[in-house]
Amino acid sequence: MRAITVPTPGGPEALVVSELPEPVPGPNEVVIDVAAAGVNRADVNQRQGHYPSPPGAPTWPGLEVSGTIVSTGEHVTGASVGDYVVALLPGGGYADRVAVDAGLVLPMPQGVDLVLAAGLPEAVATVWSNVFMSAGLKPGETLLVHGGSSGVGSIAIQLAAALGSTVYATAGSPEKVAFCEELGAARGIDYRSEDFVDVIKTETDGRGVDVVLDLVAGDYLARDVEALAVGGRIMVIASMGGSEATIDIGALMGKRGRIWGTTLRARPLEERREIMASVRENVWPLIESGAVRPILDSVYAIENAGAAHKRMESSKHLGKILLAVR
Known part of the structure; x- marks a missing residue:
């Protein structure tokens, strides 16, 4: 699969398209075929070498994605192959596929476009x-x-x-x-x-x-x-x-x-699961009703991740910057 890696920290040009093995789900994980990934300031800091992924997480950027579940671990319940979902990640979202704990995955909100939904989980x-x-x-x-x-x-x-x-x-x-x-x-x-x-x-x-x-x-x-x-x-x-x-x-x-x-991705897994469960209960109804909506600034192809980072660093954006993967 393609992934946007950072072989050497630096400017936007440090983001490199690489070929890596596809992930395999752990017992409590799902693998998502990524439709889009959100671009966050934390990704810029990681590219610059200031904010590495936590231990055990993919070493390339990407804290949120939308997409389709393509495989599940043996202990996963409540999520199935073919489900449209969004996910909060500790890293690795800038890729064709990503494995993530099922407790950090939510169903895509009704009425929200699959690509646009990638801008929801982290924010x-x-x-x-x-x-x-x-x-x-x-x-x-x-x-x-x-x-x-x-x-x-x-x-x-x-x-x-x-x-x-x-x-x-x-x-x-x-x-x-x-x-x-x-x-x-x-x-x-x-x-x-x-x-x-x-x-x-x-x-x-x-x-x-x-x-x-x-x-x-x-x-x-x-x-x-x-x-x-x-x-x-x-x-x-x-x-x-x-x-x-x-x-x-x-x-x-x-x-x-x-x-x-506070930070988010460095919290213990159980805390992040609790946050996502609370988001589903309290925020998802507001998104599905239209009271809260993801605000899109721009979408870049994943191969142009460097241009997306330049847009982020310019601080000219209004709302979310996304990478279209599929």
């Missing part, structure tokens, strides 16, 4: 596990999303708004701000021309927000604390702005706030 699992399962965002509370026009951000805005929260989102241009507001944000904030702390204080009458979903970190973290309401929670899921930060501990304590740093 939805990230948002649901962090904003709702960990931070416990409730109806009537407020959420601030950094990177609102990204794949994760676009899902976070829609999901929180659909479940009764007021959402604010930062983005880097008037076009992206309008995009966030079209998705359901009560107020988009252009971080190039506005201070999100000032905007949040104005919009909330000085109260602040209950939850922050932070993909930036760096110097944003201290400002997140300023924008936080009493009892607020900051979920840090990426560090595009840098991995070091200085914060006012007194201010955090005064607000009885919490800062949580």
Whole structure:
């Protein structure tokens, strides 16, 4: 089968089309014939040599796919050959086929195109596990999303708004701000021309927000604390702005706030299974009703994975970037 490997870490040109043996399912796994794979910032970090696959996972990129089950392990129940599915992966999605634990596989949502569905698993699992399962965002509370026009951000805005929260989102241009507001944000904030702390204080009458979903970190973290309401929670899921930060501990304590740093694919398998089961129960109905939808930026052929990574690194995308495999 074809797989996009990274023989030597580097720029987008480091992604190489290779021929590898097809995977064989383990006892609790299924093998998926991949229709499409999502492109994520984590894939870029892996290509650069900064974010290797966890032990036992394929060493090439790809954290989410859609496709068709072509074989199952002996202990697998509830999934059959021929089923259209999506899957959350620890790696290996940039390939014709991938083996994955059956507990990380969900049926393709009704009404969603097979290719477009590839953009759901990573973003939805990230948002649901962090904003709702960990931070416990409730109806009537407020959420601030950094990177609102990204794949994760676009899902976070829609999901929180659909479940009764007021959402604010930062983005880097008037076009992206309008995009966030079209998705359901009560107020988009252009971080190039506005201070999100000032905007949040104005919009909330000085109260602040209950939850922050932070993909930036760096110097944003201290400002997140300023924008936080009493009892607020900051979920840090990426560090595009840098991995070091200085914060006012007194201010955090005064607000009885919490800062949580998390990753998804490094969690124990049982935790990831629980997240996907919760996604199926709580989020899939919203997707099938149309209340939440995957937002497509662009689709590239798998052979052009380097061009897809360039698009990701440009930060010009609105929503998900996908690789078409079949």
